[in-house]
Amino acid sequence: MTDRYAVIGHPIAHSKSPLIHAQFARETGQDLAYDAVDVEPEMLPFALRQLHDEGYRGLNVTLPHKTEVAQLCVGVSERAQQAGAVNTLLRVDGGWQGDNTDGDGFWRDLTRLGIGVAGRRVLIVGAGGAVRGILGPLLAARPALLVVSNRNPWKPEALAEQFKEVGSVVPRTHLALKGDRYDLIVNATSAGLSGAMPRLPGQLLADGGACYDLSYGAAFAPFRDWATAQKAAIVADGLGMLVEQAASAFEIWRGVRPPTAGVLQALRAA
Ligand SMILES: NC(=O)c1ccc[n+]([C@@H]2O[C@H](COP(=O)([O-])OP(=O)(O)OC[C@H]3O[C@@H](n4cnc5c(N)ncnc54)[C@H](OP(=O)(O)O)[C@@H]3O)[C@@H](O)[C@H]2O)c1
Incomplete structure (x- = not known):
């Protein structure tokens, strides 16, 4: 059967x-x-x-x-x-x-894209459910600095407390990021779903830095445009994460990891 x-x-x-x-x-x-x-x-x-x-x-x-x-x-x-x-x-x-499998999918997609985290300064914008899934793999990769900023300031504080045994998470508001420089900026907000972009200070991205959005499709557009204006060396959406987390589920069920390139190509073409 x-x-x-x-x-x-x-x-x-x-x-x-x-x-x-x-x-x-x-x-x-x-x-x-x-x-x-x-x-x-x-x-x-x-x-x-x-x-x-x-x-x-x-x-x-x-x-x-x-x-x-x-x-x-x-x-x-x-x-x-x-x-x-x-x-x-x-x-x-x-x-x-x-x-x-969300954290695993995120991590595998960063790897696929050649985005390094070890020794780098990483900013996660947003502090909702998805961030709890990706913090584990990010901290395991030993970034030089991992900052979580959010509109609601209590959520990053709560995440820093929850993950303190795993690694250091620095909680911030968006405004308090002024003057910082990051090698990787991850948009983990759902702002793009309503065509919006979180209000961030300018010049946050270091030369050669990468920008990654967990969102994909139309919701990716505001962050993509922002990241492009910051002259990011890599600007990626979360479609690869979606496919990789699905592949991780498939592997749990079937004991075999499926290839992901063909599926990603089909989704982009659809
Ligand atoms: N690619 C994938 O496989 C994958 C997997 C999981 C999630 N995602 C995507 O990741 C995104 C976040 O998901 P989630 O589950 O973490 O959502 P969530 O728990 O509802 O959290 C939403 C986050 O977005 C922030 N936010 C919403 N609207 C905003 C705005 N206009 N300006 C600034 N910040 C805003 C919220 O800030 P406040 O706390 O201040 O309200 C909160 O930090 C979604 O777009 C989701 O589709 C993708």
Whole structure:
């Protein structure tokens, strides 16, 4: 029987996961089916039990369930606990094992792009859920400085406190960045979704510096334009991260890492 997988979220029609995993399956010669299942928030516990009963082998989890689903897992990986969110479920006896592949996907995409972090000054703009996922890999790479700045000043403070055993996170407001220079600036805000760009002081990017946006598609435009005006040597969107985090989920389920270049090319062409 064909192994079944799915992405759950609400809404779900926009998800690129079915297309991504279908291509991974083709490229690795794996026989699997992948569905998109719309699950309303109040139905999450029921849906998880039902999909388990129906024999699904693994699930991707997207908004708005990434936080709540952790409470419904029989176990949660250390990196998912650190991120405070689960985006991948693996079927185990009696329920689902939760993991989070966002940080791994981000890190692999930086590596693919040749963006170095060790010994560099790194600024993350934004302090929401996605930042909790990427801080672990960034700190593990030993940057010279890791600053998180945000509109709401309490969120970077809370992140610095949460990650103090892992490494040093310097909390800032955007205004307090004035006069700083960074080798890598990561936009982790959702401002681009409304066509906006966080208000940042000028000249934050060092010569030869790189800019990376977790957003992609139309939401990437404001940060792309800002980064281009800063004369960034590399300006990248988060589509590569999306594909790499999906590849990490596929690897957890199937034990084989799929090639990602073809999927990324197909998504860009779509
Ligand atoms: N490529 C991928 O695979 C991937 C994976 C995960 C997330 N993402 C993207 O990453 C982005 C952030 O996701 P998230 O889950 O962290 O969201 P979130 O938890 O809702 O956090 C949103 C962040 O954006 C800031 N923000 C929103 N509007 C702003 C504005 N107009 N000006 C300045 N700051 C603003 C918020 O600041 P306040 O705290 O001050 O409100 C907060 O720091 C989203 O665009 C998401 O699509 C991409």
